[in-house]
Amino acid sequence: MENLRYLLATIAALTLVLSIVSSSIDPNYFVGMNAFAENGEEDNSDSTSNNEEDVLIESLGNSSKVTLKIDDDHVNLKVEIEDSDLEDGTYDVMFACNSSNVSKEFLDALDVEEGHGEFATEVALSNGTYMGCEVDVGELSATFASFSVMSDEDDGEDDRGNPEREKHERGEREHKQSSRLETEDEGIEIKVEVEGLNMTDGSYDVVFACQSPNLNRTLDNAFKVEDGKGKFEAEIRLANGTYSGCEVTVGDTVLASFDAFTVSEETEEEQESRVEEKRKEKRERIVIATSGREIHERHRSENAANPGEYELGWNYVLTANGTAMQRNQSGIADRPVATVDINMTVWKSTGAIILLDVLDGTVEIGNQTYTVVLGYALYMIPHDTLRVGALVVDDDGNVYKLKLRGTAEEDDAEFPMESGSIDLTFEGSSGPLNNRLGDWELTLEGTVEAG
Numbered sequence: 001m002e003n004l005r006y007l008l009a010t011i012a013a014l015t016l017v018l019s020i021v022s023s024s025i026d027p028n029y030f031v032g033m034n035a036f037a038e039n040g041e042e043d044n045s046d047s048t049s050n051n052e053e054d055v056l057i058e059s060l061g062n063s064s065k066v067t068l069k070i071d072d073d074h075v076n077l078k079v080e081i082e083d084s085d086l087e088d089g090t091y092d093v094m095f096a097c098n099s100s101n102v103s104k105e106f107l108d109a110l111d112v113e114e115g116h117g118e119f120a121t122e123v124a125l126s127n128g129t130y131m132g133c134e135v136d137v138g139e140l141s142a143t144f145a146s147f148s149v150m151s152d153e154d155d156g157e158d159d160r161g162n163p164e165r166e167k168h169e170r171g172e173r174e175h176k177q178s179s180r181l182e183t184e185d186e187g188i189e190i191k192v193e194v195e196g197l198n199m200t201d202g203s204y205d206v207v208f209a210c211q212s213p214n215l216n217r218t219l220d221n222a223f224k225v226e227d228g229k230g231k232f233e234a235e236i237r238l239a240n241g242t243y244s245g246c247e248v249t250v251g252d253t254v255l256a257s258f259d260a261f262t263v264s265e266e267t268e269e270e271q272e273s274r275v276e277e278k279r280k281e282k283r284e285r286i287v288i289a290t291s292g293r294e295i296h297e298r299h300r301s302e303n304a305a306n307p308g309e310y311e312l313g314w315n316y317v318l319t320a321n322g323t324a325m326q327r328n329q330s331g332i333a334d335r336p337v338a339t340v341d342i343n344m345t346v347w348k349s350t351g352a353i354i355l356l357d358v359l360d361g362t363v364e365i366g367n368q369t370y371t372v373v374l375g376y377a378l379y380m381i382p383h384d385t386l387r388v389g390a391l392v393v394d395d396d397g398n399v400y401k402l403k404l405r406g407t408a409e410e411d412d413a414e415f416p417m418e419s420g421s422i423d424l425t426f427e428g429s430s431g432p433l434n435n436r437l438g439d440w441e442l443t444l445e446g447t448v449e450a451g
Contacts, residue, residue, distance in 0.1 A: 001057055004086055005338075007250075013254070013293065017101070017240070021419070027053070028184045031257075033264070037306055045178040050087070050288055051184060055067065055068070055069050055070070055180070056068040056069075056143035056144050056145065056147060057177035057180050058135075058144055058279055059142065059144070059275070060080075060081070060085065060137065060140045060141075060142045061085030061086070061140045061275075062083065062085055062133070062272065063079050063083035063084075063085055064080055064085040064086075064140065064143075065079075065082075066078065066079045066135045066142045067079075067080075067149065067180075068081070068133070068136075068144060068255070069310045070147055070148075070149060073149075074119075075122070075123045075125055076120065076122055076123075077093075077095060077120065077121050077122075077123050078118070078119070078120040079093055079110060079115040079117075079118065079119045079120075079135065079137055080114050080117075080431065081110070081115070081116060081118070081137070082115070082116060082348075083115055083247075084115030085115075085137050085140060085184070086112045086115075086117070086137065086140065087112070088113055088114065088115070089111075089112055089113065089114050089298055090108045090110065090111050090135075090399050091109070091110045091137050091138045092105055092106065092107050092108065092109065092110075092136075093105070093109045093110055093118075093119055093121075093135065093137050094106075094108040094135065094136040094137075094138075095123060095133065095134075095135050095215070096133065096134055097130045097131060097133040097134075098141055102125065102130065102133070102192025103298050104123065104316075106119070106121060107405055109121070109145030110137060110212070111256070125149045126149070127150050128148070128218070128257060129146060129147070129148045129149075133145045133147075133176065138440055143282070147243070149155040152287050152348075153448070154210065154371060155225070160251075161279040162404055163298055166227060168345075175193070175194070176194070176195040176196060176255070177193070177194045177255070177342075178190070178192070178193050179191065179192040179193070179248070179255070179256035179258075179259060181246075181258045182260055183262065183263050183264075184263075185264075186237055186238075186263075187235060187236050187238040187263060187313070188235070188261070189207070189233075189235050189236075189253045189439055190232070190233070190234050190235075190236065190237050190248065190256075190261065191233045192223075192230075192232040192233075192248055192255050192256045193229070193230070193231050193232075193234070194229070194230040194231075195228065195229050195230075196228055196254060197225055197228045197229065197230050198228070199225045199227070199228075199230065199438055200420075201225055201226050201227070201351040202220075202224075202225060203221035203222070203223065203224055203225075203322075204216055204221065204225065204250050205219065205220050205221060205222065205223070205224040205225045205246070205249055205250070206218070206219045206232055206248060206255075207224040207249045207250075208221075208234075208247075208248055209246065209247055209365040210243045210244065210245055210246040210247075211239065211244060211245030211246075211250070212242075212244045212245060213240075213243070214231065214316075215243070216427065219234055219236075219237060221248050224396075230232070230250075230255075231362075232248065232255065238263045239263070240263050240264050241250070241262070242260060242261070242262045242263075242264075242265060243260065243261055243262035243263070244259075246258045246261075269355070271327065272447075273389045280399065283399040283401065284399050285382065286391060286399075287391050287393055287399050288373070289375045290346040290374060291360070291373055291389040292357055292359040292373065292374035292375060292390075293357050293359050293360070294373055294374075294439060295357055295360060296345055296347060296357040299312075299315070299347040299348070299357060300307075300312065300347070301307070304347070304348050305348075306348050306349060307349075307350050307351065308348075308349025308350045308351055308353075308354065309351075310346045310349035310354045310415075310417065310419065311349075312346055312347055312348070313345060313346065313348060314345065314417070314418060314450065315343070315344070315345045315450070315451065316343075316345070316346075316356065316449065316450055316451075317342070317343055317344070317415070317448070317449050317451075318342040318344060318361075318367075318377070318386075318388070318446060318447075318448050319339075319340065319341050319446055319449070320339070320343040320371050320404075320426060320444035320445060320446025320447070321337070321339050321444060321445060321446070322337075322338050322404075322426070322442065322443045322444035323336070323337060323338055323364070323442075323443055324325050324336055324337075324338040324437070324440040324441065324442050324443075324447055325334050325440065325441045325442075325443070326439050326440050334366075335365060336365055337364075337365075337366065338363070338365045338440070338442055338444065339362075339363070340361070340363050340404070340442075340444060341361050341362050341363075342358055342360075342361035342372055342377075342388065342428065343358070343359045343360055343361050343374075344356040344357065344358055344359065344377045344448075345357055345359060351381070352380065352381050352382055353378060353380055353381065354379040354381065355376070355377075355405075356376065356377040356378070356379070356417060357375075357376060357377075358372060358374060358375030358377055358390045360372055360373070361390075363392055363437060365437065365440055368394060368395070369394070369395065369439070370392040370393065370394050370400065370437065371393050371394075372390050372391075372402070373390070373391050373392065373393055373401070374390065374391055375388065375389050375391060376389055376390070379415050380413065383407075383446065384407060384408035384411075384413055385405065385406070385407050385408070386404070386405070386407075386424055386448065387404070387405050387406075388402070388403070388404040388405075389402070390402045392437065400437055401437075401438070402436075402437045403435065403436055403437075404426050404442070405426065405434050405435060406424035406425060406426040406444075406446060408422055408423065408424055409423045409424065409425055410423070413449070415446065416451065418451075419445050419450050419451060420449075420450055421448060421450065422447065422448050423445070423446070423447050424443075424445075424446050424447065424448065425445055425446075426442060426443070426444040426445070426446060427443050427444070
């Protein structure tokens with residue numbers, strides 16, 4: 001078996017998969033989340049990671065970031081909120097992957113005070129390759145490139161006794177490296193960490209050099225080594241422009257090399273526009289390449305265990321009516337009529353959660369019709385709450401994200417099985433409620449009917 005620890009997939013999966021990792025775990029610990037990954041080659045321009053094998057770092061908002069550190073059979077997840085990217089308050093943190101059936105939510109996990117907050121946890125994952133993983137915190141989201149998890153003890157008996165492989169694995173265990181480079185208005189911030197060094201404890205000069213433009217900077221005593229572990233962190237002021245062929249070296253050893261990057265003074269509006277444009281491009285690639293019905297057929301072929309009462313293939317229709325609100329440039333709110341019709345079908349359930357694929361449907365706001373292409377729905381039985389996430393397309397081909405969160409109107413209401421219905425209220429567009437389509441805030445009353 002080829003060692004997945006050293007080969008990372010370069011094509012992000014397009015399927016939207018939401019599942020409970022283990023039905024024996026407290027179901028309140030997990031809920032589904034939307035994870036729409038990009039299609040095609042990974043978008044390195046949006047990633048601040050230079051070493052996908054050990055550490056992945058993605059931007060979250062304008063100044064915040066989320067980090068995944070892969071360590072044998074688990075992943076360390078860390079969210080850092082900076083510079084008021086989120087308003088002060090408490091937020092759920094959601095983690096899910098398009099493949100390998102992972103979906104987790106950490107309820108009320110992140111506290112933001114005075115614009116700053118931090119959350120870290122260990123996420124246990126089985127061996128395999130994980131694609132299109134997304135972390136959502138409030139209105140912020142980040143999507144990661146593929147990564148692999150492989151514990152040393154399960155690397156594969158077929159490869160035991162192979163001297164070259166054992167030498168390679170031994171070298172990997174002895175020498176681990178992670179690095180990242182982030183651009184700022186007036187320069188860059190670099191962080192490099194290396195383990196397994198055969199160097200005397202102490203401080204070493206670091207050279208940061210680029211081929212174009214020709215650049216060579218020496219940072220005295222910047223690389224700190226202790227017990228075989230080295231660390232280098234620095235902020236380097238650079239003139240505006242594009243830099244390529246850049247490396248960080250200590251003596252004759254290259255600690256890290258970086259792809260081309262651009263330093264420019266970017267306004268907050270420009271930053272927001274750039275991030276939104278990347279998200280738009282990802283959504284467009286997804287809706288071109290797949291559909292909700294294709295995703296459901298993949299789910300059916302997986303033959304996933306279904307310990308709950310709701311069976312694979314049971315169909316439901318969500319219909320909801322109400323109003324949408326969007327403020328124009330004059331600050332006056334438009335309030336056209338809004339109508340939602342979505343077809344869904346079960347692909348898995350447990351005693352606490354029902355997972356459904358969104359097959360298709362429409363959303364009408366005023367005179368505009370949006371076509372539902374794909375998505376997910378998740379009903380949390382203990383909380384009588386339905387969450388829907390989908391991608392929709394307007395008549396001009398523009399792609400938007402639809403998010404709904406509805407609550408059962410009756411305290412003793414039950415999600416219907418093969419027949420019947422349940423009434424839901426979708427109200428509010430902030431915090432966990434978050435009912436919106438693009439810039440439209442939605443207030444709806446609806447029904448889910450079986451059949």
